[in-house]
Amino acid sequence: MAVTDGPTSEFPPDQVPGRGRDWYRGDCHVHSTHSNGGELTPDQLAADARAVGLDFVATTEHNNCAGHRDWAPYADDLLVILGQEVVTRTGHWLALGLEPEQVVDWRYGVRDGLVDGQLREVSRVGGLCVAAHPHAPYPCGVFMYPYGKFDVVEVWNGRWTSDLPWNADNEAALAEWGRGLAADIHGGRWRPALGNSDVHVAGQLGTPHTVVLAEELSTEAVLAGIRAGRSWIAESAAVELELTVSAGDRSAGIGDRLETAGDPAEVRVSVRGVPSGLVSFHTERGTAHRESLPEDGTGTVRWHTAADASAFVRVEVRHPDRTMAALTNPVVLN
Missing domain, CATH: 3.20.20.140 (Metal-dependent hydrolases)
Incomplete structure (x- = not known):
């Protein structure tokens, strides 16, 4: 990647200083x-x-x-x-x-x-x-x-x-x-x-x-x-989401791979900013589970699966009219 000196250079800099993980x-x-x-x-x-x-x-x-x-x-x-x-x-x-x-x-x-x-x-x-x-x-x-x-x-x-x-x-x-x-x-x-x-x-x-x-x-x-x-x-910065999949003492987030070692996996997604939204979990078998959020749009939904039943899990969050509010990349299960 080309590096420039700052906002006064000819091109935009390729890093904003002081911003970590x-x-x-x-x-x-x-x-x-x-x-x-x-x-x-x-x-x-x-x-x-x-x-x-x-x-x-x-x-x-x-x-x-x-x-x-x-x-x-x-x-x-x-x-x-x-x-x-x-x-x-x-x-x-x-x-x-x-x-x-x-x-x-x-x-x-x-x-x-x-x-x-x-x-x-x-x-x-x-x-x-x-x-x-x-x-x-x-x-x-x-x-x-x-x-x-x-x-x-x-x-x-x-x-x-x-x-x-x-x-x-x-x-x-x-x-x-x-x-x-x-x-x-x-x-x-x-x-x-x-x-x-x-x-x-x-x-x-x-x-x-x-x-x-x-x-x-x-x-x-x-x-x-x-x-x-x-x-x-x-869909906007008003929507917040966190997805974690855990098995035993191991856990993984979006885009990661979880070694389940044969243990059951708990999928946990927390959402904010989608009033009365519908959370759905998707695997290679299609839609595996659906659950509604409270009227205030803030809630946590849990679902259980295993690696032999699901090669991956991804999440969609939709509004009551079925329009999309958020969707994730998968967590891969081994």
């Missing part, structure tokens, strides 16, 4: 006026990011790097990850953690066999490759490349409200990712889920965003947390 909230799919349809400038987006409780954002303009320089004056306590939305003929993907002014080629489709070389270029600089909004209902938006080529899948893109057709696309992306988890885990490499706003206009930033366990607030540490699946997705 913690859960950090961020939006990795952000557009400014440098993208088609973008109505907000980087300074407006930076102010909005702080207002909605984000610790980091990624600048991901359509097929350009113009935002890499423009964000520098506004990156102080806010980490800005350099990136790009790569808009190809047969799907979009996010390149996160690019070098300053690095541009990833986009002039190809799935039949051209050229995407692999571009993915390697992103990996070469320590970056992360994300399959973006795989079921987006517009020309070139539907993602046609194999997930196996990518590090992460964006399963939640934009506001999940009951009156928008986009929810069908989010539901489809989540279901497709969820169906593949068991096989991917068995194969030794699973692709974590990511959620982003894909902001273009005011009021979208951070809805949703991803909450990442990172060793520090830096590009390298945040991308490492996302790559490992140590993350969950929230």
Whole structure:
């Protein structure tokens, strides 16, 4: 990763000093006026990011790097990850953690066999490759490349409200990712889920965003947390969630692997900020358990399983109208 001296340098710094191991909230799919349809400038987006409780954002303009320089004056306590939305003929993907002014080629489709070389270029600089909004209902938006080529899948893109057709696309992306988890885990490499706003206009930033366990607030540490699946997705900073799975004297959190040694496993999830919400536990057998939260939206739900019954456990939290409030990456059970 390229290192810069601070918010007065030509490019945003790749670390916010003094921030150690913690859960950090961020939006990795952000557009400014440098993208088609973008109505907000980087300074407006930076102010909005702080207002909605984000610790980091990624600048991901359509097929350009113009935002890499423009964000520098506004990156102080806010980490800005350099990136790009790569808009190809047969799907979009996010390149996160690019070098300053690095541009990833986009002039190809799935039949051209050229995407692999571009993915390697992103990996070469320590970056992360994300399959973006795989079921987006517009020309070139539907993602046609194999997930196996990518590090992460964006399963939640934009506001999940009951009156928008986009929810069908989010539901489809989540279901497709969820169906593949068991096989991917068995194969030794699973692709974590990511959620982003894909902001273009005011009021979208951070809805949703991803909450990442990172060793520090830096590009390298945040991308490492996302790559490992140590993350969950929230519709807003008002939603809080903690997931732990325990067996005997051992425990594991989101993105971790728990050696159960044959002991029964207790799954415990604590939630805040989802009044009368519905918590559901999911394994390779589908939805395994559901339980409602109190009217004030704060509660703890427990469920018991075992490694021979569940290869993994992940959690969804929905509002009473079935729109999504939060979802997690899995805890893997051995």
